């Protein structure tokens with residue numbers, strides 16, 4: 001494909017929990033600036049794959065590299081790796097006891113060693129970037145789901161990661177709040193951020209993704225540009241699944 | 253619409269008035285109780301000799317209130333000695349719960365997140381919670397003869413004597429075990445994904461526990477902690493059995509002299525009650541003060 005090293009390389013990754021093969025010989029690469037969406041039925045291993053990339057989960061076999069990090073080497077410094085990969089969660093998982101601002105400054109202070117003032121300034125900037133400059137001192141309990149998820153994005157962005165992972169960032173949100181989050185994500189994509197996004201938002205995928213993957217039972221069943229994958233899926237399972245998602249989200 | 257609005261306003265006003273009356277009574281009672289206790293302690297230890305009244309003697313002359321009521325005269329006569337003894341009860345409780353807290357945090361963290369240290373922590377808490385507090389005090393005092401360690405220290409008056417240090421050690425060890433249990437279950441009730449989120453931005457496990465899990469867990473632990481404080485106030489009376497002259501011990505010896513067991517222990521009960529109510533009010537205040545919107549309510553994000 002290309003003659004340079006990709007930013008992310010996933011090679012023949014397999015993972016099982018007990019007898020269940022959750023990931024089965026998964027390989028793909030992403031270049032800097034790529035926005036890859038990953039779709040697939042519940043239980044197909046999407047979250048597991050993301051968690052392998054920032055080593056919240058260990059692979060059984062195969063190899064993952066991210067820039068200079070040999071992610072799957074047992075001896076690597078996982079904290080250093082995680083400084084370079086951000087993650088946005090389905091359940092958002094904001095630090096419940098901290099204000100929006102403090103959610104963002106914590107990593108800046110403790111991981112990146114910013115001074116108090118620098119951290120405050122950088123965090124404010126990130127929160128303004130996701131449209132929450134007026135909610136700096138709100139606690140998560142005082143924010144709407146969409147606002148919380150945008151804080152979650154700002155928290156990940158503040159670490160200036162090379163790659164941002166999104167695990168169904170909008171599926172816990174009320175439908176009317178999805179748009180404000182996908183808009184922020186589309187902005188990031190347009191700004192050149194490298195993103196690996198598990199989502200069933202076809203609108204976002206069409207608009208912002210360079211690439212779509214369809215994961216089925218732990219294997220990549222199909223990969224291609226989003227438009228092609230959605231319009232003319234080659235794989236029968238892909239077609240069936242996309243049909244179902246469309247019915248749910250009311251898309252044609 | 254306007255009618256129901258008016259009714260509700262009246263009802264609310266009624267509740268507000270009776271609520272604030274109760275609050276004022278509580279505050280007045282608290283000020284009276286603590287004002288008097290602090291005045292006693294100041295009088296005993298901080299005023300130069302010759303100023304104020306001698307320790308153990310009341311500010312009022314019991315004979316002067318005798319015409320009003322005999323019980324009142326009895327209270328005026330004996331409360332001062334009991335107030336002086338309550339000082340040690342407060343010292344034992346406050347010092348032990350504070351030291352116990354400082355130690356209980358690492359013990360509970362070890363229990364939840366440690367491997368080898370988890371077993372040690374479990375063994376310690378089970379041993380301490382599984383044996384009587386009085387037996388623990390006896391081991392420290394009689395078997396290990398710990399008070400000899402503190403012989404050289406100055407004592408008397410505001411400073412506690414050697415045996416008080418032994419009691420503090422005993423209560424602290426005991427309190428570590430109980431507080432560690434409260435904090436342990438609080439740690440477990442923090443959503444696991446909070447630590448995952450901390451790790452995902454590059455915090456180490458230790459940083460994640462310190463900055464994310466503990467601040468939430470300690471808030472969850474406050475009700476248990478209030479319980480422990482109330483228990484400790486009452487259990488501090490066991491120090492009497494290793495000769496500490498705290499509230500219960502002093503009451504017992506006064507009663508042995510004058511045989512007025514009912515009267516003396518009624519006064520003692522009032523003092524303990526005052527301490528316990530103060531402790532609960534204080535902890536409720538702390539809980540309110542550190543409360544965070546949305547944290548601890550059942551509907552989290």
Ligand SMILES: Nc1ncnc2c1ncn2[C@@H]1O[C@H](COP(=O)(O)OP(=O)(O)OP(=O)(O)O)[C@@H](O)[C@H]1O
Pocket residue numbers: 017020022040041042043044045046047048049
């Ligand atoms: N920690 C774990 N222990 C045991 N089994 C697990 C664990 N995590 C995931 N699994 C199993 O692995 C399979 C894949 O899970 P995963 O969460 O990766 O799926 P997913 O594609 O993200 O699904 P969903 O769309 O429901 O989020 C599931 O069958 C799940 O039960």
Ligand SMILES: [Mg+2]
Pocket residue numbers: 046047048167168
């Ligand atoms: Mg998932």
